[in-house]
Amino acid sequence: MFVNLTDVLTNEGKVLPMQVEAGITQIPVGGESYRVLKSTPVDFVFTNTGKGRARIEGEAVFTFALNCDRCLQPVEKEIALTFNREVTAPDVSADRSVEEEQDFMDGYQLHVEDLLNSEIVTSWPMKILCKPDCKGICPKCGRDLNTGMCECDTFVPDPRMAAIKDIFEADKEV
Secondary structure, three states: OEEEOHHHHHOOOOEEEEEEOOOOOEEEEOOEEEEEEEEOOEEEEEEEEEOOEEEEEEEEEEEEEEEOOOOOOEEEEEEEEEEEEEEEOOOOOOOOOOOOHHHOEEOOEEEHHHHHHHHHHHHOOOOOOOOOOOOOEOOOOOOEOOOOOOOOOOOOOOHHHHHHHHHHHHHHHO
16 A cells, blocks of 8 residues: 655645555565454654655554464464654655665655565564463473473483593493
């Protein structure tokens, strides 16, 4: 979906509030694609800040279908976005930073999905957990440790002791 910002970018002091349906059904993050379960309409406020520049402020909430990073159980994760971006009119020669609107502006048109994708990716959590104390899965048998313990041997030898391991084994032979 595109939003025409011609009126905002050409009229100094112009303020335009707008509510837009996101229209995003999935989002690619880290080589995987995640499904959007629900989202609120995006509340935008476009404000001309002078000299062919405009500020884009927005708020939205998205709920995604994900898997817990430890136990792999399905999780619904809500991400609330609050963002503030600056854009420049295409006919204004100004220094544009690398982070600026190049990816989501096409002339005077704002590509809403590209802007939202960018904001969602930067707000994406580093770790997705079903609960803060998730125990994960057993590395040997794959059992979900949140439902109960398994009978697997969990001893992991200290790799720093590998150099003297032979000494202890020699004592066992005697």
